[in-house]
Amino acid sequence: MSLQIVRMTPEHTEEVHRVLDIVARERKFLSYLEALPLAQSREFVLEMIAKGNPIFVAVVDDKVVGWCDVARVERPVNAHVGVLGMGLLPAHRGKGHGTELINAVVADAHRAGISRVEFTVHADNDWAIGLYEKVGFVREGVRRDAVCIDGRFIDSILMAKLHQD
Ligand SMILES: CC(C)(COP(=O)(O)OP(=O)(O)OC[C@H]1O[C@@H](n2cnc3c(N)ncnc32)[C@H](O)[C@@H]1OP(=O)(O)O)[C@@H](O)C(=O)NCCC(=O)NCCS
Incomplete structure (x- = not known):
């Protein structure tokens, strides 16, 4: 098994x-429950690439098994801020791929002048929070009952990392 972390291309x-759709349909981790239609995903990816936003994939044995991206906030006063999203296929978790992906993407975000990377994570996602804290993200606040999946309310935690952290 050979892991490669590479910049995403339209191909x-x-x-x-497919990977994002599988993770979304687990109904536990993401803020959407299925992927956007493929045509919209393609538009999103092309826009991310055109804007120079960090977007990387984890490739194992020539197959994409995960992604991580940082979308720069469009408003001028928040142009130094990027919002991170990531996920891996279930069979490829817990093997260090997430650590490699996020380190590559955060380094690229800093290179691109994004000095604050942030996101919200479901408060019960201990695994992801473990990864984020390990690589230097800090908890900044709690959005109480911000998420409701299948009738269950979940807090979401705002986490961020500044370039100087
Ligand atoms: C969260 C996720 C990206 C982490 O990537 P990963 O490759 O599984 O994580 P790693 O193997 O690099 O491990 C990173 C840290 O996660 C935690 N972790 C790893 N395996 C774990 C497990 N079985 N149980 C709980 N925590 C675990 C540990 O803190 C670990 O650090 P350590 O290796 O120093 O102990 C991945 O598990 C995933 O895709 N989960 C589902 C989607 C998701 O939650 N996305 C984020 C939404 S905000």
């Missing part, structure tokens, strides 16, 4: 779309 779109 990866269908595979990333």
